[in-house]
Amino acid sequence: MIAELESIAGARWVRKRAAELQVFDADGLPGYRHLPALAVLPGTRDELIAVVRALAAHNVAFVPRGAGTGLSGGALGQDIVVIGLNRLTRILAIDAENGLAHVEPGVVNVTLGRAVAPFGLQYAPDPSSQTACTIGGNVAENAGGPHCLKYGVTMNHVVALTVLLPSGDLVTFGSPHGETGGYDFTGLFVGSEGCFGVAVDVWVRLVPLPQAIRTLLADFDSVDAAARAVSEIVATGILPAALEMMDNATIRAVEASIYAAGYPVDAAAVLLCEVDGLLEGLDADVATIERCCQKHGARSVRIASAEAERARLWQGRKKAFGAMGRIAPHLVVQDAVVPRTQLPRVLASIHDISERFGVKVCNVFHAGDGNLHPNIAYDANNADESERVHKAMKEIMQACIDAGGTITGEHGVGLDKLPYMSRMFSEDTLATMCAVRTVFDPDHRSNPGKVIPVHSCREWHGAASYAAR
Structure with a gap:
């Protein structure tokens, strides 16, 4: 079979040595390591189809993989074949008039955004890993990002796909021209985590770039006060493009890293809020949000005065997980969603659990829709610490479930959940x-x-x- 795969993709693109395969043994959650038997990296659509059909003929299991930035132990498998899709990087078409783009699965999220910006358009889903993650991976996980509060997650932006089933058959779900009738197989495939087959190409919806953007940073003396400000803001009827929260442990990690954003290191929590849209009325929304924060004890509310300042504030948020690497060599991250009104209660529970198990939990999350990302940096080589970390995470997840929440918002189930x-x-x-x-x-x-x-x-x-x- 190896010779057959090499004849399809070229010997250079079939990886079989252990040292080469270690690149594929984990995703962005290093607690799960599964060494594959082979990795095949097709460079064209036809090669991808031929690879999957060859595996079907030999009854061999496989896992599709994009950039490997996932956080659920999803795109990996012990002793199976990894199909790497990051050579399939063509943007096949940009239909600016109809607000659509047609892409291969290996196109990087931010690359698509840059390609459509000259047309006054954007691809709205913006995972924190958007400088590396691929559209195919976003489809597999139904990825979100900070701006999904207003713009929605990946499933809200995929209109059609060509899917290669594990049998090797090609099928088309959806249509770039509108509703097709019948069952919503597009919605079913998005978020299927590679269990239904491989996306060969994807049609995505683009939206206009906003006329104006305002970005605010509010800091608080308590996490509880910041959480209550979140509910107050949403209750006004204003729908921010993004509404993010970071606690003190996260703030300190970011400010000690190369991603320092100017967050106040003595704050218990900060809210990063962004509103966008038509210029008219936007400043009134900013004033309302500022009042909501002040009502709940914000020490200060800062409005970014230029694009460079806005970019710096967002860099700190989007690189927060990377900054955790300064704390300890390993990281466990969760992805629960709780009702927004339950944030104060759940965050208090997380604090109590971390104290009881003697672990340091950092909270950085999408506060506007209650999508929590509690994470713990630790040393996996320390057996006692590892045991305490995993026990703490189990209790944190149960606390989220007990509050009426769910176990994943955008990272997927994978092995981890x-x-x-x-x-x-x-x-x-x-x-x-x-x-x-x-x-x-x-x-x-x-x-x-x-x-x-x-x-x-x-x-x-x-x-x-x-x-x-």
Whole structure:
């Protein structure tokens, strides 16, 4: 089989040595390391199709992979074949008149944004990893980002896809020309985490760049006060483009790093709020938001006076996870969503849990829609610390569930959240999910072992290695 794959993609693009494969053994969540048997990096659409069809002929499992920036242990697999998509980087078309772009799955998120900006357009979903993550990966995870509060997540911006099923068959979901009738297979595929097949190309919706933008930074003496200000802002009827919160531990990590943004290091929390749209009325929205923050005890509210200052404030937020690397060598990150009104209660619970287990939790998250990202930097080589960290995270996730929340907002389930699926869903619901998956992938060869617990869904079990094939 190796020779066949080399004949398709070229020997240079089939990786089989252990040192080469270590590049693919983890995603952005390094706690999960699974060494694949092979990695194949097709460079064209036809090569990708031929690779998947060859794997189907040999009944071999595979996992599609973009940039590997995911945070759920999703785009990896022990002793299976990784199909790397980051050579498929063509922007096939920009239809500015209709607000659409047609791209291959390896196009980097920010690259698409830069390509459409001269037309006065933007691709709105902006994950914090947008300088590296790919559109294909965004589709797999239904990625969001700070500005999804106003603009929505990936599923709100994908209008059509060409999908390569694990069998090697090509199907088209949706249409760039509008509704097609029938079932919403586009919505079903977006967020399927590579379990239904591979996106060969994607049509995405573009939106106009806003006429004006205002960015505010408010700092508070308590996390609780900042959380209450969030609810106050949303209750006014103003819909910010983004409404982010960082606690003191995060602020200090950012300000000690190369991503320093000028956040006040003595603040218990900061809110980074952005409103955009037509110039008329925007300053009134800013004044209302400022009053909401002051009502809840904001020490100061700063408005970015220039694009450079705005960019600096956002750099600190988007590079916050990277800044955690100064604290300890390993990081565990979660992705729960709770009702916005429950933020004060849940954040207090997270603080209590961190104190009880003696771990340092940093909170940096999308406050406007209650999408929490509690993260703990630690040393995985310290067995006692690792045990305390993982026990703390389990309790944090349960606290989010108990508050009426969900276990993921934008990072996906992958391997990391498998243990929580049975807490969120009944066996009947999980069995239904499994039945849907089986329609797309009867043998469960595409990213096996992800999303649905094995006890709820028969998983494909491949051979230990394909080296002999």
